[in-house]
Amino acid sequence: xxxxxxxxxxxxVVFGTGIAFAADNPELGEELTAAQVAAVDxxxxxxxxxxxxxxxxxxxxxxxxxxxxxxxxxxxxAGGVNDVLAGGHGSLTxxxxxxxxxxxxxxxxxxxxxxxxxxxxxxxxxxxxxETYAVTAYVLFVNDIIAEDADMNADTLPQVKMPNRDNFVWxxxxx
Amino acid sequence: xxxxxxxxxxxxxxxxxRIFLKAGVAGGATLLTAQAAGVEREQWxxxxxxxxxxxxxxxxxEAHVKRIGVASQPGTTGTGVSRTPLQHxxxxxxxxxxxxxxxHSGIPDIDPDAHRLVIHGMVDRPLSFSLExxxxxxxxxxIQFLECxxxxxxxxxxxxxxxxxxxxxxxxxxxxxxxxxxxVLLEEAGVKRGAKWIIADGADAAIMSRSVPLDKIMDxxxxxxxxxxxxxxxxxxxxxxxxxxxxxxxxxxxxxxxxKVMSEPAMTKDETSKYSDLNEEGIAQLFTFPMGVKSLIxxxxxxxxxxxxxxxxxxxxxxxxxxxxxxxEVSADGGxxxxxxxxxxxxxxxxxxxxxxxxxxxxGPAVIMSRATDEAGNVQPTRxxxxxxxxxxxxxxxxGIQAWAVSDAGEVSNVYA
Numbered sequence: 001x002x003x004x005x006x007x008x009x010x011x012x013v014v015f016g017t018g019i020a021f022a023a024d025n026p027e028l029g030e031e032l033t034a035a036q037v038a039a040v041d042x043x044x045x046x047x048x049x050x051x052x053x054x055x056x057x058x059x060x061x062x063x064x065x066x067x068x069x070x071x072x073x074x075x076x077x078a079g080g081v082n083d084v085l086a087g088g089h090g091s092l093t094x095x096x097x098x099x100x101x102x103x104x105x106x107x108x109x110x111x112x113x114x115x116x117x118x119x120x121x122x123x124x125x126x127x128x129x130x131e132t133y134a135v136t137a138y139v140l141f142v143n144d145i146i147a148e149d150a151d152m153n154a155d156t157l158p159q160v161k162m163p164n165r166d167n168f169v170w171x172x173x174x175x
Numbered sequence: 176x177x178x179x180x181x182x183x184x185x186x187x188x189x190x191x192x193r194i195f196l197k198a199g200v201a202g203g204a205t206l207l208t209a210q211a212a213g214v215e216r217e218q219w220x221x222x223x224x225x226x227x228x229x230x231x232x233x234x235x236x237e238a239h240v241k242r243i244g245v246a247s248q249p250g251t252t253g254t255g256v257s258r259t260p261l262q263h264x265x266x267x268x269x270x271x272x273x274x275x276x277x278x279h280s281g282i283p284d285i286d287p288d289a290h291r292l293v294i295h296g297m298v299d300r301p302l303s304f305s306l307e308x309x310x311x312x313x314x315x316x317x318i319q320f321l322e323c324x325x326x327x328x329x330x331x332x333x334x335x336x337x338x339x340x341x342x343x344x345x346x347x348x349x350x351x352x353x354x355x356x357x358x359v360l361l362e363e364a365g366v367k368r369g370a371k372w373i374i375a376d377g378a379d380a381a382i383m384s385r386s387v388p389l390d391k392i393m394d395x396x397x398x399x400x401x402x403x404x405x406x407x408x409x410x411x412x413x414x415x416x417x418x419x420x421x422x423x424x425x426x427x428x429x430x431x432x433x434x435k436v437m438s439e440p441a442m443t444k445d446e447t448s449k450y451s452d453l454n455e456e457g458i459a460q461l462f463t464f465p466m467g468v469k470s471l472i473x474x475x476x477x478x479x480x481x482x483x484x485x486x487x488x489x490x491x492x493x494x495x496x497x498x499x500x501x502x503x504e505v506s507a508d509g510g511x512x513x514x515x516x517x518x519x520x521x522x523x524x525x526x527x528x529x530x531x532x533x534x535x536x537x538x539g540p541a542v543i544m545s546r547a548t549d550e551a552g553n554v555q556p557t558r559x560x561x562x563x564x565x566x567x568x569x570x571x572x573x574x575g576i577q578a579w580a581v582s583d584a585g586e587v588s589n590v591y592a
Contacts, residue, residue, distance in 0.1 A: 025312065025359055025362070028305075029308070029363050029364065030302060030303045030304075030305075031303075032293065032302065032303050036301075036303070040293050040376075040432065040433050042382055042384070042433075043296075043376070043435050043437070043441050044441065045439065045442075046441075046442050047439075072249075081249035081250060082248060082249070092457040092566060093566070096567060096568070097453060097566050097567055099453070104459070105447060107442045107447065109442070110443065110444055113441070113443065117384065118279070118280060121250075121251070121254075124380050124381070167457055168447075168458070168459050168461055169458060169460050170460070170462050171462045171463040172388060172463070174372060174389060175390040
């Protein structure tokens with residue numbers, strides 16, 4: 001315990017918080033196993049870290065899309081009661097910028113990540129990983145970013161370069 | 176009340192701050208009413224009043240004071256916003272029941288005994304904290320604002336919308352936020368070298384997620400458990416939320432479930448496709464975190480009409496994500512001349528600050544506005560300056576000066592000035 005406190009103090013100095021945690025920290029965090037962590041870890045990084053097993057193409061994705069997504073997002077991602085997913089290329093500097101997955105989103109991994117977290121809106125957690133890859137592929141396909149038969153998986157998805165990728169800057173650089 | 180020449184502080188009837196700076200000036204003289212021969216009672220003084228209650232509620236006569244502009248996405252009930260009715264409030268604390276909401280997939284019904292906060296990623300020991308455990312940690316409490324970065328976005332419209340100040344600017348509120356510094360929990364887990372960001376996930380059905388720089392987390396972020404002395408309300412993240420003083424509300428992830436320590440941001444949907452700021456050249460800025468210096472006159476404002484000519488109080492709120500409000504100036508002549516407003520006693524960092532100014536309205540048309548300066552020296556910009564260089568439709572982080580036109584009939588409308 002003594003060693004751990006010393007280690008914690010060192011960390012405190014590194015970050016310079018000035019909070020005297022060592023004295024009054026009750027240290028009640030329960031250590032988790034790797035499996036326990038994996039069960040709550042939804043994070044997917046732009047380099048593909050966190051992407052699960054599985055794969056799918058736009059061909060398969062079209063079926064998933066038409067069944068689960070079309071009602072809100074329209075045919076071929078043209079938009080409906082909710083966000084337009086496709087098109088808008090070249091519109092960002094015009095009178096009506098249209099920020100779609102194809103015209104705006106910087107990372108393809110974000111598409112998979114968001115669908116897995118939050119979609120379909122009324123029944124998140126209902127798509128398999130294969131279905132999620134497939135519908136991700138479909139959304140990229142209707143934006144003319146990948147071919148209809150391109151297989152999206154943990155290796156290929158992070159390699160997809162989004163058309164608007166280079167038009168982002170950071171407003172905050174971590175110290 | 177006389178308005179001697181020496182009281183005048185700026186054009187078109189703005190008076191000096193003296194009256195607000197003196198304590199107790201309003202006492203005494205107004206204790207009126209010469210008593211008639213007999214004594215009288217109002218109706219409600221003629222029998223014992225109502226009972227106690229387990230949950231307080233506002234007066235029935237104040238039933239009109241409620242969240243406004245409640246709007247959800249088509250086909251949903253809890254996915255959208257509700258706004259703080261700023262025009263009906265006076266002070267700096269926002270009552271919890273009136274605190275604005277912004278949800279991305281409704282309000283989850285979380286069992287606090289089953290909820291856990293997990294810290295993992297680039298740490299020596301991934302840890303899980305129950306609410307019961309967190310209650311034993313050293314807690315801090317601060318009174319600070321929370322503002323959605325989409326607040327005031329309607330002000331980019333080509334023509335000024337004729338809506339109330341709450342409807343236009345009500346995605347801001349201030350509360351006493353109490354909770355555990357996240358730095359304490361991260362230090363317990365042991366942050367590894369090279370870590371620069373955390374990824375925060377919520378326990379809502381959308382698992383709302385944002386990346387936040389670790390230096391901010393270690394500086395002043397808390398896992399908030401209390402709002403205005405009681406447990407968080409469900410609409411504000413019960414049983415726990417991330418709270419980042421001064422930073423955009425979306426990053427203050429509600430229903431906080433996991434914190435993953437990383438070397439890079441995750442580039443989540445919200446931080447890339449939504450809460451990013453596009454300029455006219457097609458370049459978009461990610462991670463615009465601090466909220467800019469801003470102020471609003473909340474009274475009078477659209478929908479609150481003036482009566483006869485005479486002395487009125489201009490009152491409003493000012494805030495900045497960079498620290499304390501140092502100064503608020505008001506104008507009653509459309510910005511030709513300005514006078515310093517009086518600031519209420521509590522001028523707190525990253526908090527709403529109430530300002531007041533006395534105005535001797537002559538009954539003619541006038542344009543009133545306020546302009547805030549924070550302790551870092553940032554001055555609230557004009558609407559024109561805010562929009563300069565932005566892409567069409569870019570509405571996040573709008574902090575331009577709000578002007579209200581007063582007609583000779585005393586009616587107040589939203590104007591761009």
